[in-house]
Amino acid sequence: MDNINGLRSRLQLLLNQRRFAHSLRVEQQSIDLACKHGVDQHRASLAGLLHDVARNLNAEQLITAARQARLPLCEEDIKTPLLLHAPVGAIILKNDWDIDDQEILEAVSQHTVAAANMSNLSKVIYLADMIEPGRDHWSGLEQLREMSDKDLNAAMLLALENVFDYLRKKNRHIHPNSYAAYEYFKRLQSSAN
Ligand SMILES: [Fe+2]
Numbered sequence: 649m650d651n652i653n654g655l656r657s658r659l660q661l662l663l664n665q666r667r668f669a670h671s672l673r674v675e676q677q678s679i680d681l682a683c684k685h686g687v688d689q690h691r692a693s694l695a696g697l698l699h700d701v702a703r704n705l706n707a708e709q710l711i712t713a714a715r716q717a718r719l720p721l722c723e724e725d726i727k728t729p730l731l732l733h734a735p736v737g738a739i740i741l742k743n744d745w746d747i748d749d750q751e752i753l754e755a756v757s758q759h760t761v762a763a764a765n766m767s768n769l770s771k772v773i774y775l776a777d778m779i780e781p782g783r784d785h786w787s788g789l790e791q792l793r794e795m796s797d798k799d800l801n802a803a804m805l806l807a808l809e810n811v812f813d814y815l816r817k818k819n820r821h822i823h824p825n826s827y828a829a830y831e832y833f834k835r836l837q838s839s840a841n
């Protein structure tokens with residue numbers, strides 16, 4: 649069992665106060681969702697706490713780290729390098745934090761743009777990041793919170809629809825992995841209904 653307090657202290661040295669506080673809230677929110685949906689709570693705690701481990705890196709550092717790790721980069725990653733803090737975070741956790749649990753690494757890696765075939769742990773982290781209690785209010789937030797408690801797949805679809813609306817309004821591109829995730833969750837929903 650990892651020493652979670654040790655990991656918290658190490659993370660605190662790395663992130664500014666606001667981001668560290670967000671990480672602690674995402675950890676709690678992830679444990680809460682994990683509990684409700686039968687997901688391993690220890691993994692949810694670790695992945696939630698550490699999901700933003702690379703959030704302090706700037707665009708240039710993120711692109712350099714991604715290239716060094718030979719991550720496949722698409723146009724959207726280059727246009728919005730901030731998205732890379734998720735996959736680069738997973739690499740940092742693996743290489744520097746001795747975290748070798750594949751499911752935790754994947755959940756961290758997928759928390760910005762999502763993916764098709766996400767594990768329940770990945771869905772928990774993605775949603776916890778969006779709904780943690782410190783998030784600024786937006787019109788669909790309460791509905792997303794309620795849906796996250798009830799049904800992870802339906803909540804993922806709702807979350808992605810909201811993200812797409814937001815990006816379209818801002819005239820920003822949608823990452824291909826997010827499209828793939830959207831199609832995946834939409835298919836799941838239509839076969840469930
Ligand atoms: Fe993040």
Ligand SMILES: [Fe+2]
Nearest residue numbers: 674699700777
């Ligand atoms: Fe976050």
